[in-house]
Amino acid sequence: MAKASTNDAGRPEGHFITLEGGEGAGKSTLARALAARLEALGIAVELTxxxxxxxxxxxxxxxxxxxxxxxxxxFAEALMFQAARIDHVDSRIRPALRRGAWVICDRFIDSTRVYQGTLGEIARDKLAALEAVAIAGLMPELTFILDLAPETGLARAARRRRPGEATDRFESETIAFHRRLRQGFLDIAAAEPRRCVVLDAGLPPETLAEKAWEALSSRLPLPQIAPA
Structure with missing residues (x-):
């Protein structure tokens, strides 16, 4: 069995995976699929x-x-996102990792970098300072960037809305906004290839999950199942 990493106190720690991408890219569906695969191996998973x-x-x-x-x-939005992140990291993500669970998070720092940084035009040094306070060094080990044409993603998002439900703050932005959003995520993936894996979110969900599992298996230690 693969040995879990340990923290300074010698306790076993889990692994931290994030999923990023535009609206309707299928992040939540993929997160659930990966969680199911990990749990089948006897790994505790925190899905958030x-x-x-x-x-x-x-x-x-x-x-x-x-x-x-x-x-x-x-900038006010960025402050609010980071305030939420501080509580999320402190009360849920770090404790789960210390227990040895694998944390799979639908969106994390890269969404703030793109939505408020690239598109909101907040200076990189200001956003980096806020990020440093919010995560205190807790970077994902593996980030899946789900790449999808924004027209397709927005159509998916529209189909999943309940009758009478309004579009949210970001879904209601222009198509130009969503095209820049897509490029922003691809730019992050190009800048950080050791952490990020780009996946074609236009693939069928089962195929997408298999591609993601192949990447996860090659980059993070998984328990070895003894042959029957």
Missing amino acids: REPGGSPKAERIREALLAGRIKPYGA
């Missing part, structure tokens, strides 16, 4: 999301996605 993931962070999520922070500008 951002913004949100903890009770306090979920309340901030509601305000952000409802667009109540948008009138105050991108």
Whole structure:
């Protein structure tokens, strides 16, 4: 069996995986598929999301996605995202890793880097300073960038909305916004190839999950199942 990494106190630690991409790319579906594969190997999994993931962070999520922070500008949104992230990391992600669980998070720092940094035009040094406070060195070991044409992703997002449900703060942006968003994620993947893997989110969900599992298996230690 692969040996888990340990922290300074000698306790076993899990591994941290994030999923990123535009609207409707299938991040939640893929996260559940990967969690199921890991659990089948006897690995404890903590499945979570951002913004949100903890009770306090979920309340901030509601305000952000409802667009109540948008009138105050991108920097105010970035502050709120990082405030939610601090609580999420401290109350849920770090404790799960210390227990030896594998954490799979639907969105994390790369979404803030693209939505508020690239598109909100917040200076890189300012955003990096906020990020440093929020995560205190906790970087994902593996990030899947789900790449999809924005027209396809937005059509998917529209189909999943319940009747009468309004588009959220980001789904309602222009197609030009979503094209720049896609490129922003691809730029991160190109800059950090050791951490990021780009996946074609236009593939059928089962095929996409298999591609992701192949990448995960090659990059992170998995338990070895003894032959029967």
